[in-house]
Amino acid sequence: MAELDPLERARMLPSGARFYRCALQVNPFEYLKRHNKTGTFTDEATYNQAIIAACREHDIEVIAVTDHYRVRTSEGLRLAAQQAGLAVFPGFEAVTKDGVHLLCLFNPDRSAEQLERLLGDCGVHDDDQESPIGDFDALELLERAHSKWQGICVAAHVASEGGLLRTLKGQARIQAWKSSDLQACSLPGPVDDAPAELRPILQNKDRQHRRSHPITVINAQDANSPDDLAQPSSSCWIKMSQVSVEGLRQAFLDPESRIRLATDPIPEGHIELAAIAWEGGFLDGQGIHFNENLNVLIGGRGTGKSTILESIRYVLGLTPLGDEARRAHEGIVRGVLRSGTKISLLVCTHSPARCEYRIERTVPNPALVRNEAGDLLDVAPAEIVPRVEVYGQHEIAELTKSPEKLTRLLDRFAQRDPDLPPRKAELARKLEGSRTKINDLRKDIQAVDDRLARLPGLEETLRRFQQAGLEERLQERSTLVREERVVTGADERLSPFREPLDLLRRELPIDLTFLSPRALDDLPGQTILADLRPVFEQLNAEMQAAATKIEEALNTATDGISRTRSRWEERQQAVLAAYEKILRELQKAHVDGEEFIRLRRQIEDLRPLAERRKSLVRDLDELEHHRRGLLAEWEDLLATQFRELERAAKRVSRKLTRHVRVQVAFAGNREPLYVLLREEVGGRLAEAIETLHKPDVLSLKALAEAWREGAGALIERYAIPRSAAERLVAAPVETVMHVEELELRTTTRIELNVAAEGQEPVWRVLDDLSTGQKATAVLLLLLLESDAPLLIDQPEDDLDNRFVTEGVVPKMKEEKRRRQFIFSTHNANIPVLGDAELILGLRATGEAGQGYAEIPTEYMGSIDGKPVRDLVEELLEGGEAAFQMRRMKYGF
Template sequence: MNEMSKSYTKAQFWKCAMQVNPVGYISYRGDDHGMTQDDYNQALLKYAQEQNIKVLGLADHGNVDGVDAIRTLMNDHEILVFPGFEIASSEKVHFVCLYPEETTTVELHRYLGDLKLLDPEDGIRPSRLSGEQLLRVVDDHGGLVYAAHCIDDSGLLQKRLSHIWQNPLLKAAQIPSTIEALKGIDGDFYRRVILNKDPAYQRESPVAVINAKDVAMPEDLANPKASCLIKMTNPSFEAFKLAFQDPESRVRLNSDISESYYSRLERLRVTGGYLDGLDIGFSEHLNAIIGGRGTGKSTLLECIRYVLDLRPIGKNAQKQHDEIIKENFGKSKARVELAIRSSKMNGRRFTLSRRYGESTSIQDEQGQPSSFTPRDLLPEVEIFGQNEIYEIAQDPVGQGQLLERFLESGQSDAERAIQEAITKLSENRVKVVDALKGVSEIEDEVARLPKLEEQLEQFNSLGIGEKLKIIPHLEQAKRIIKRTNEQEGPSLERSVNAVRDNLPDTIFLSDTAIEKLPGVEIFKKIRAELDSMRNETEALLQEWQKKYDGRARQIEILSSQLLEVVKNEEEVLEKNFKALPSCEGKTGQQVGEEYQRLMRDIEKIRPQKAMIASREQFHASLLKRRKAILQDLSIQRSERSAYFERSLKKLNKRLAGKLRLQVQTEADRQPVVNFLLNCKLEGVGEKRLAWINENDDFSPVRLAELIRLGADSLREANWGITPTVADALVKLSPAQALQLEEIEQPDMIIIELNTAHEGAEKFRILNRLSTGQQCTAILHLLLLENKDPLLMDQPEDNLDNAFIADRIVTELRRAKIARQFIFATHNANIPVFGDAEWIGVFEASDNQAIMRNEAQGAIDVPHVRDQAAAILEGGKAAFNQRRLKYGY
C-alpha cells in the first residue's frame, strides 16, 4: 500500500522540505544547471525518495508557475506538496507562504495579487504590505507563514523587527543549523530570542524553529539542513498547521532526533469477550484511551496486565482486576495477544499471548517458543488500575514495593542474603528444639536409673543376681546382633550407592554441544577420560557388590547362629526361673521374669547415660552455629540499610523540588508486637507492649537474649517493661524465644511532598497530606525515568486539574521522548496538552466494546478531535476553551 493511501492511526514525525524551488529558480542566482523541467523534477523525486522526504513546500520568489508539474509528479509517488512562494514585505524581510495541498495555481496567483507586489512580473520585488499585514492576509487565505533565513541579511531577526517577531500569526522561523550553533553570534542575541529569553522579543508561545535551506538544485535535498520533522498522524496541510500550534512537541530539527532505547508495547489484539476484534497499534510515546464510562478503558488496561502476568500491588486492585478479567474474558475464554519490543533483550521483539484460564505463552521474532517470562522481557513495566495509586498512598508496604525498582543492585543481593539467613535460622531452630527435646527425653529416662538399680540391689540381696547373671549378657548380645543387621551393613551399602548415583555423566559434552567450540578435539579427549572413569568405577562397584552380597549373607548366617545360641540360653534360663524359690507370694518363674524385665530396662538406659554429654555438646554446637548466623544476618541488614540510604540519596537528587525521601532503618516494630500477641501472654495486651515502639535501641534478638536471662534482666533493660510483662515473657517456650530472633522489622520510608508550587520549598510528610497530595507524591515516583512502559487507569483521579496541567503534563511531555505511556483518562489535559501521539476512542454497542480505525490517531485526526471534544471534561463547552489547541 502506498504511503499517502494509508490511513495511519498514530502520530509520527514526517520529514518535510519546506523551501523547494522549481527548475527556473537557479537563474535568479545567475546560474544554469542545464536541466529541462522534466529532468529537474525527476531528480527532485529521486532525492526526495532517497531521503524519505514525505512533504515538499514550494517557495519560489513570487512565482508559482512550476507548481503543477512538481505536484503532479510527487503526488503520483505519494509525496505531498504544499504550494506556495517566498515573498518580501515592505521592510524587505523574506517570508515563505505555504497553502493547502489542493490549492490551485489560479488561487495562488490571486493570493499573490492580494499581497500587492510592487512588480507582479518580478517576484523579487517586495510587497507593499508590511510584515504584520502580510501575516494577516496569508492567514485569511488559510495559509501558513514562516520567517525565511531569519538571521541573514533579509531575515526578520537580523533587521531587529521585534513587533513582527511577537505577532502570534508568525508560526515558525528558519535558522541555518542548530540553535546551539547560534551561541555567541551577535552577543548571543539570536539564540536568546529563539529560546524566548529576550524580554524585548518575548512571545506568549515560542516560535517553531525549522531548517528549510533553499533547494536550488535537486541534490540540495540530501542536505540535512534542507528539511525538518513535523509530527502528524496522516500528512495534510490541516495537520501540518496544527503541528505549529504545539511546536515544542510537534516540530523538530533532524539534528534533534537521537535514538532512544526503551521497551514498548507495539500491538494488541483481542479475540473473544467484551473486547473481541480489538486491534491497536500503540505509539512508542504517549497513548490515551478515552470513551464514556463502561466502554472498556479499564478492561483494556487490565487485559494487558493479564497477558503480562502481573498482579496489582493493592488488595482492592487485585480484587478488581480478577473481577474484570473473569467478567469480560472468562465466559468466552477470550485470548489476548501483545507484541512488544524489549529493551532488556537488546531491542528484540516478542509476541505474548494468553487465553483465559491458561498461562502466558511467548514467541520470539521467528515464531519459536521462548522460555522467557514476561518479567524477563519487561522487568520494570508498571500498570496501575483505577484508584490503585490512592491505595498505594495509604499503604507503607505498597510504597516500599514501588521504591524497589530504584534501589541499587547490591540491595537486592543483600535482601536475598537476609532471606537465606532467616531460612537458616528457621532450620536451625527446628534442630535446636529437637536436640533440646532429645536431651530432655534421655534425661527423663536416665532419671529412672537410680530406682531401677536400687530394685536390682534388692534382687541381688536375695542371691538372685548371681543365679541369673546371664540375663544382662543376653540383652547386650541381642542389642549388638540387631545393630549389626540393621545399621552397619545397610549403612555401608547406602554410601556405595551414593557413589554410584554420582558417577560422571558426559551428556554435557555431546558432539552437538561441543562441535562449534574452540578446542573441540581436546573436549573429546576429556569426554573419553570421563567415560573411562565411569566405566572403571562401575566395574569396581559391580565387583564390590558381589563381595558385599557374599559378606552380607555370611553375616546373616552367623547372626542366625548367634540368635540360636541366645535362644538356647534363654531356654536354660526358663528352667532356672522355675528353680528359684518363691518370694512374697510370687513363684520362682514370676520372680525370674520380673528380674529379666528389670535388667532389660537397665541395659537399655545405661548406654543413654553416656549419650547425654554428646547430645548436650550437639545442642551447644547448634547454638554456636545460630550465633554465627545471627552475626551474618546483622551484617547483611547493615549492608541493606547502607544500600537503601545510597539509593535514596540518588533518588532525592532526581526528585529535587518535588519529593524528599528518608529511611528509618528497621523502624516497623509491628511484626514483633503481632508475634507476642499471638503467643497469648497472660495479662499482656497491645497497650502493655507499647515499649517496643518507644525504644530506639530495641531489637528482637536482644529481647530473646533477655528472656533467656530471666525476668530480672528484662526489668533492668531500661525499656520500661513492667514486672507483669517480664514474668509473662519468661514463660515463652524456648522455640518461641528462638522465633523472636527471626522476625524481620521492615524499614519505614518517609515520603515528603513539596506543597509549594513556587517560591520557598515546603515539604510535608505523606500521612499529613490530603488525598490528592498523597496521590501527587506517588505519581512523581511513577514518572521517573524507566525503560519499560507505564500504564495507568485514570491517573487524574483524586488530583486537581491545575496540578495535572502544571506538573504532570509537563513531565509527560518531557518523559515521553524516552518512555512509553498508556493512560485511560477522562481528563482532557493529558491527551491534549500532553499531545498524545495516539488517542483511541472507545464506544460500546450491544454489550461489545468498539474502537474503529478512524477513531484512532492524534488530535489532528478529525473524528478523534470531535470525539475528544464530546467526551473529555464536559463536552463542547470545555472544548471551546481549547479551540486553539484542537485547531477549531
C-alpha cells in the same frame, strides 16, 4: 477470501501522531541553475531522483520545496517526490522588504496556481529576477501568511545572513520576534551552538525579546544536493498525525513533545501494547492500534472507556490492588465483557531484540500466549510484559491507604542487584532449615537427658545386687550383655556405608543423552563438546568398578561378622546354660537373678547415651554457630535492600523536587512481629505489642537476645509488663529463632508540596492530605522512570486542575517518550496540554449490558486532526461557545 484477523484489522487503524523526519528547505533544480550550484547534475529529472534517493537513504519522509518567491520551479520535484511516496509541503522562501528570509509553507493539497496568486499579493510578478524582494515587511508577511493564506512561516537561518535576528535591529526585531504569527525558526544545530550574542534571545532569556510562548527551533538549512540531506543541519523530526500545516502548528506550539533535533537523544525502545481487538461483548468488532507514547480515551459515560482498560488488565491477568477496584473489575468482566468474549492483545518488547507476542483470553478462561509464528508458549503474560500497571477509577486513592503498597511502588525505582532476590530466598530457606535442625537436635538432647535421668537409680539398684554377691555369681552372664552389645554394634557400623552404595547404584550408569550426537547436532561447538563423552564414559566405568569393589568389601565384612557372630552364639549358649542352672539355685534362696541381668542390660544400653549426648551438643554448637553466620548475612542483606530503596527515595525526591519528597524507614512495618507473637505465644499481649511499637528503631536481634536472657531483660530494656514478659520467656525456643528470621519491611513516607507555583514550599505528609492530594503525590510517582506501560482510568479523579496542570501534565510529557501511557479522561488538560499522540473518541448505543460501543476511525488521531480536535472541544470543553464564554468571564 479469508476474513482478516481482528488484530491485523486493528493494526491497519490510525495510531495517531508519530515522528516524521522532515527537510523543510529543499531547493529545486532551477534554484541551483540560477545560482550556479548544479554541480554534477545536468537536468532536473536526474537531480530530482537523486534528492528522492537521498531522502529514502536518510529516512526523510517529508520535504518542503522552497524556491525564492517561485512556485512553478518547484513543481517537478514536488510531483516526483509525491509519486515516490514522500509528503511535500509546497511553498516558497520569501525575502521581505526589510530583508528577512521566511519560509512560507502550505498544506500538501494546495495547487501551484493558488500559491502563485499569493506571490502576486507579495508584489512578485516576474520570475526573471534572481532573488526578488516582496512588498511586505516581516511583520506584515507573518500576519498575512497566518491569517489570510492559511499557511505557516519559519524564520529561515535565523542567526545567519538574511536571518531575522541578524537583519532586523531594535524595535523592528523585537516586534517581529514577539509576533504571535511566528512560531518557529531554523538553526543548523541546537540553541547552545548559536552565536553567543543571540543565544539569550533564542533561549527566551532576553528581557526585551521574551515571549509568553518561546519560538521553536528546528533544523531546516538549505538542501542543494543529496549530500546536503545527509547533514544533520538540513532536517529534524516533527511529530504529526497528518502531514499538514496544522500538524506543523501543533508541533511548533509543543516542541518538547513534537520536535526532535538531530542532536537530541533518540528515545530507547520500550514495552508497548501495540493493538487490541474484541470478539463479542460490548466492544464486539472494535479494535485499537495504540500509539507508543500517550494514548487518551475520551467519550461520554457508558461509552466503554473503563471497559477497554479493564479488558487489558484482564487479558494480562493483573490483579487489582484494592477491594473496591477488584469488585469494579469483576463487575465489568462479568456484566460488560461477558462470558465468551475473546480479547486479543498484541504486545511488543524491545529487549534484547524487538519481538511481538499475541496474548488471547476468552472470558472466563486463562490467557494464551503465542509468538510471532503463532506457536503457543508455556509462559504467563506477565513474563512477556512485566511491570505493566493498570489502575481503575479511584484505585490510586485506594493505593494511598496501604504503606506496604506505597513501598512496593517505590521499589520500581530501586536499582536492584539481580542476584539479591534469589540470594534472599536461599538465605530464608537456610535459616528456616537451621531453625528446624536446631529444634530437632534440642528435642533429641532432651530425649537423651530424659533417658539418662534413670541411670543413677539403676546404678544404685545394681550396687545393692553387688553387695548381695550376685555380681560374682553372675559375672559371666553379666559380661555376656556387654559382648552382645559389641556384636550388635558391628552390624550397625556397616549401615552408613550401605545407604550411599545404594544411592550410587541408582545413579549408575550415568545418563549420557545430553552428549548424544542428536543433542549436539545444531550447536556450533559440537566437535569440542563431543570430547566430553569419553570423559564421562571413563568416569562411568570407574564408578561402576568402585561400586562393585565397595559392595565386595561390605559383603566380605558381613561374612566375617556372621562367622564371628556364629562362634560367639556358641559361647552364648554355653554361658546361658550355666546361667539357667545358677538361676534355679538362686530361686531356692528367693533371689531374682533375672532382674539383675535385666538391670545390667539397661545400664549397658544407657551408658553409650552419655557419649551420644556429647556428640549432639557438639552438633548443636556447630549449628548455632552456623546460624549466627546466616543471621549476620540476613541482616546485611536486608540492610543492602534498604539502602537500595533509600537511594531510590532520594532519586525520586530529586526528580520531583518542589512537588514530592519521599523518605523510607528501615524495618518500619512491625506487623509481622505482632502477628507471630499472637499466633505462637498467645494470651494477653496487647500491652507488650504497644510497648514494642513505641521505639523509632527496633532490632529483632537485640529483642531475641533479651528474650533469651529472661523476663528481667525484657522488662528492663523494653518496659514489657512482667506477666507478658514471663509468657514470652515460657514460649518454645523455636519462637525466638522465628523472630530473628522475620523481615520487617521498609515503610515509605511521602510528602506533597501544597504551596502554589512560585511560593515557598509547604510540605504535608500523606496522612494529612486530602484524598485528591494523596492521589496527586502517588500519581507523580507512577509517572516516573519505567519502560512498561501505565494505564489509568480517569487519573484526574480526586485531583484539582492546578495539580494536574502544574505537576501531572509536565511530568507526563517528560516521561511519555520513554514509556507508553493509556489514560481515559474527562479533563481536557490531559490530552491537550499533555499533547496526546493518539486520542480515541468513543460512542455507544444502548446500555453496557445490551448495547454496543464503537470507535469511529475519524475519531482516532491527534489534536492536529480537525475531527479529533472538534470532538475534544465538544466533549471536554463543552463546545466552542462554552469555552469562549469561560474565557471571557475569566478575562483572558
